[in-house]
Amino acid sequence: MCALLVTIFGTVSATAVFWIYDVQAPLQALALGAVSMFALSMAVIYSAIEKFIYQKVRIIYKNIHRFKSTKERARDVHMGEDVMEKVRLDVMDWATEKVNEISLLKEQDTFRKEFIGNLAHELKTPVFNIQGYILTLLEGALEDPEHNRKFLMKAAKNVDRMAGLIDDLDVITKIEGGSLELDVTTFDLGHLVREVMDGLEPRATRANINVVFVEDGGRKIDVKGDAGKIEQVITNLVSNSLRYGMEKGTTQIRCYDMEEQVLVEVADDGLGISEEHLPRVFERFYRVDQSRSRNAGGSGLGLAIVKHIIEAHEQSISVRSTKGKGSTFSFTLLKA
Numbered sequence: 001m002c003a004l005l006v007t008i009f010g011t012v013s014a015t016a017v018f019w020i021y022d023v024q025a026p027l028q029a030l031a032l033g034a035v036s037m038f039a040l041s042m043a044v045i046y047s048a049i050e051k052f053i054y055q056k057v058r059i060i061y062k063n064i065h066r067f068k069s070t071k072e073r074a075r076d077v078h079m080g081e082d083v084m085e086k087v088r089l090d091v092m093d094w095a096t097e098k099v100n101e102i103s104l105l106k107e108q109d110t111f112r113k114e115f116i117g118n119l120a121h122e123l124k125t126p127v128f129n130i131q132g133y134i135l136t137l138l139e140g141a142l143e144d145p146e147h148n149r150k151f152l153m154k155a156a157k158n159v160d161r162m163a164g165l166i167d168d169l170d171v172i173t174k175i176e177g178g179s180l181e182l183d184v185t186t187f188d189l190g191h192l193v194r195e196v197m198d199g200l201e202p203r204a205t206r207a208n209i210n211v212v213f214v215e216d217g218g219r220k221i222d223v224k225g226d227a228g229k230i231e232q233v234i235t236n237l238v239s240n241s242l243r244y245g246m247e248k249g250t251t252q253i254r255c256y257d258m259e260e261q262v263l264v265e266v267a268d269d270g271l272g273i274s275e276e277h278l279p280r281v282f283e284r285f286y287r288v289d290q291s292r293s294r295n296a297g298g299s300g301l302g303l304a305i306v307k308h309i310i311e312a313h314e315q316s317i318s319v320r321s322t323k324g325k326g327s328t329f330s331f332t333l334l335k336a
Contacts, residue, residue, distance in 0.1 A: 245270035
C-alpha cells in the first residue's frame with residue numbers, strides 16, 4: 001500500500017511539473033501540487049501506522065512463543081515476513097501441545113486410580129486371610145495342637161503371597177522408572193531352562209503337570225542377555241502354565257534357531273485364553289478369570305514384568321491361545 005502511494009505521488013508530481021510550465025493552466029498546476037502533498041502525507045502516515053502495528057504484533061509473537069516454549073528464544077521477524085501467519089502457527093502449535101498434555105494427564109490420572117484400586121484389591125485377600133487365621137488362634141485354636149500349626153502355616157502362606165506381590169511391585173517400578181540396569185552377558189539358555197525346571201519341580205508335582213524341555217540334540221544354546229532377568233521371565237511363564245494348566249497336562253519349553261535370534265516358547269494344554277482377552281494379558285493386574293486367578297495366588301504382575309524385561313532387551317514377546325486347548329507364550333533373544 002505504501003509503495004502504491006509513493007507511485008501515485010511520483011506520477012502526480014511529474015504531471016504537476018509539466019503543467020506548471022504550461023502558462024495556460026496555472027490553477028491546475030497549483031491544484032495538482034496540493035494533491036501531491038496530500039499523497040505524500042498519506043504515505044508517511046501509513047508508513048508510521050504500519051511500523052506501529054508491526055511492533056505491537058512482533059511483541060505479541062514473542063510473548064506467544066515464550067508461552068509456547070521456555071527452552072528456546074523466539075526468532076526475530078522482519079517487515080517482509082508474514083508475522084500474523086507466524087503468530088497463528090505458534091498459537092495453533094501451542095494449543096495442540098497443551099491439548100496433548102491435558103490428554104496425557106487424564107490418562108495418567110486414570111491409570112493412577114486403577115493402579116491404586118487394583119493394588120488395594122490384591123492386598124485385601126491375603127490381609128483378610130491372615131486376620132482370620134490370627135483371630136481364630138486368639139479365640140482358642142492356639143491351645144489346640146492340631147489346629148494351631150495348621151492356621152499358622154496358612155497365615156505364613158498368605159504372608160509369602162503379600163511379600164511376592166511387593167517384590168513384583170518393586171521390580172516393575174524399577175523397570176518402568178528406568179533404574180533397573182541389565183547385566184548383559186553370554187550364557188547357555190538350555191542350562192538356564194533346566195535350572196528353572198529343577199526349581200519348579202516340586203510345584204509341578206503338586207499340580208500334577210509334566211514340564212518338558214524339548215531339546216535339539218542337547219546342543220548348547222548361547223544367547224546374549226541378563227541371565228538373572230531371563231531366568232525370571234522363564235520362571236514366570238512356566239509358573240503361569242502350572243497355575244492355569246490342566247491336571248495331568250504338559251508344559252513344553254521349546255527353543256528354535258532363527259539365524260540372528262533364538263525363539264523361546266512356553267506352551268501348555270490348559271484352559272486357554274479367549275480371543276478378546278489376548279490384547280490385554282500383559283497389562284498390570286489384568287486377569288482373564290478374576291476369581292480363579294486370585295484363588296491360584298498370582299500377583300497379577302507376572303506377565304507385565306515379563307513383557308518389560310523382554311522389551312528392555314530390545315526383543316519381542318507374544319501370545320497365541322485357543323480357549324480350552326492351551327496357550328503358547330513366545331519371546332526372542334539375541335544369539336551370541
